[in-house]
Amino acid sequence: MQLSTILSQHPTSTFQPKTLRFPPKPAFSPPRNSRYFSGTNIFRPGMTSLSGFGLVGSQKIDSSSFVGNDSSGYCTLMDFVGKGGVDVGDDLVVLLHHIQYACKRIAALVASPFNSSLGNQTGIAAGGTTGSDRDAPKPLDLVSNEIILSSLRSSGKVAVMASEEDDSPLLINDDGPFVVVMDPLDGSRNIDASIPTGTIFGIYNRLVELDHLPGEEKASLNSLQSGSRLVAAAYVLYSSATILCASFGSGTYAFTLDHSTGDFVLTHPNIKIPPRGQIYSVNDARYFDWPEGLRQYIDTVRQGKGKYPKKYSARYICSLVADFHRTLLYGGVAMNPRDHLRLVYEANPLSFLVEQAGGKGSDGKRRILSIQPTKLHQRLPLFLGSSEDIEELESYRNVQQKVNPGYEV
Numbered sequence: 001m002q003l004s005t006i007l008s009q010h011p012t013s014t015f016q017p018k019t020l021r022f023p024p025k026p027a028f029s030p031p032r033n034s035r036y037f038s039g040t041n042i043f044r045p046g047m048t049s050l051s052g053f054g055l056v057g058s059q060k061i062d063s064s065s066f067v068g069n070d071s072s073g074y075c076t077l078m079d080f081v082g083k084g085g086v087d088v089g090d091d092l093v094v095l096l097h098h099i100q101y102a103c104k105r106i107a108a109l110v111a112s113p114f115n116s117s118l119g120n121q122t123g124i125a126a127g128g129t130t131g132s133d134r135d136a137p138k139p140l141d142l143v144s145n146e147i148i149l150s151s152l153r154s155s156g157k158v159a160v161m162a163s164e165e166d167d168s169p170l171l172i173n174d175d176g177p178f179v180v181v182m183d184p185l186d187g188s189r190n191i192d193a194s195i196p197t198g199t200i201f202g203i204y205n206r207l208v209e210l211d212h213l214p215g216e217e218k219a220s221l222n223s224l225q226s227g228s229r230l231v232a233a234a235y236v237l238y239s240s241a242t243i244l245c246a247s248f249g250s251g252t253y254a255f256t257l258d259h260s261t262g263d264f265v266l267t268h269p270n271i272k273i274p275p276r277g278q279i280y281s282v283n284d285a286r287y288f289d290w291p292e293g294l295r296q297y298i299d300t301v302r303q304g305k306g307k308y309p310k311k312y313s314a315r316y317i318c319s320l321v322a323d324f325h326r327t328l329l330y331g332g333v334a335m336n337p338r339d340h341l342r343l344v345y346e347a348n349p350l351s352f353l354v355e356q357a358g359g360k361g362s363d364g365k366r367r368i369l370s371i372q373p374t375k376l377h378q379r380l381p382l383f384l385g386s387s388e389d390i391e392e393l394e395s396y397r398n399v400q401q402k403v404n405p406g407y408e409v
């Protein structure tokens with residue numbers, strides 16, 4: 001079944017696609033005395049934060065810090081990245097417009113009463129048939145993959161897309177300036193119970209020096225760039241609110257979907273993860289498969305005997321984006337100590353976001369962003385969180401779980 005057919009059978013949204021305002025409305029303008037980014041997306045000296053943003057919840061921007069606000073005063077994602085905002089460049093603005101549109105469709109899809117007819121997430125052979133001449137219904141992660149692929153194609157800005165759902169990367173447009181890596185719908189194993197899910201993106205520049213290579217090789221090498229080369233990363237959390245959190249290399253910003261307008265509105269400017277949290281997040285049913293160091297660390301912090309003399313609490317949703325989002329806001333450490341999460345699609349983008357918020361991303365020994373991927377679907381232990389918590393955890397040395405029996409749930 002074609003994506004267009006699936007989507008027409010499952011009306012997914014109340015918003016209408018918006019024509020990209022380009023240049024965007026002047027709802028937000030930078031402080032008079034500085035530009036946010038140079039041509040290479042780096043802050044100018046002396047410009048360390050967008051502290052002028054006073055927006056929290058659904059409040060408006062503190063207009064005293066800005067010039068040219070219109071009557072609404074809200075700063076949308078498109079305002080933020082456009083020429084009146086941080087000005088990430090026209091190509092990236094167009095790409096982000098298409099990404100946010102795809103994610104709004106996924107947000108509506110995962111909340112739709114009709115999504116069960118797409119197939120529940122367990123027990124359906126992906127892409128299989130029903131035995132009749134109908135295609136088998138597709139799990140939501142495959143439909144999400146198709147929604148994003150279709151948006152990336154129509155953006156005209158993507159050379160290569162590598163998705164957790166595909167065996168190999170797809171060449172989309174030879175001249176596209178960007179390479180997009182993504183996990184279209186993480187946490188989908190719990191979706192039948194309406195647990196939060198998320199989409200994760202990483203965006204790299206296309207490596208023009210590889211243009212002469214045969215297609216497959218070019219696509220693969222472009223997708224295997226180290227996380228330190230990320231131009232931007234984002235996740236979208238589909239929960240009680242739909243939140244798009246992004247970094248373009250100078251801070252981490254979150255935008256909340258306003259369903260009445262279809263806009264992502266800036267609600268969490270320049271997020272700073274607390275240097276120390278009091279929450280650990282892990283599937284601790286695996287305790288007896290953990291190495292000694294990890295057991296000791298968890299035993300220590302839950303008793304309040306670590307470097308921070310308070311008893312830690314546990315929170316584990318088992319949905320990476322949701323566990324990460326909470327950790328980013330409240331601090332602490334979110335982890336999966338076994339070789340399960342993917343370096344390219346999950347670990348790198350989330351490490352980029354947490355570092356931009358002042359935290360750390362580690363495999364228990366090394367900084368995630370320093371690891372050169374060798375395989376597209378490479379898996380590794382992942383520890384993300386507050387800098388002091390990650391440092392303390394790493395000091396236990398033996399924290400990577402080597403036993404990985406393949407758990408049933």
Ligand SMILES: O=P(O)(O)OC[C@H]1O[C@](O)(COP(=O)(O)O)[C@@H](O)[C@@H]1O
Pocket residue numbers: 186187188189283318319320321323336338340407409
């Ligand atoms: O089973 P574990 O080790 O708790 O792993 C749970 C993790 O796996 C995920 O579900 C991702 O796994 P998949 O990519 O296989 O769906 C994360 O959302 C979650 O954090």
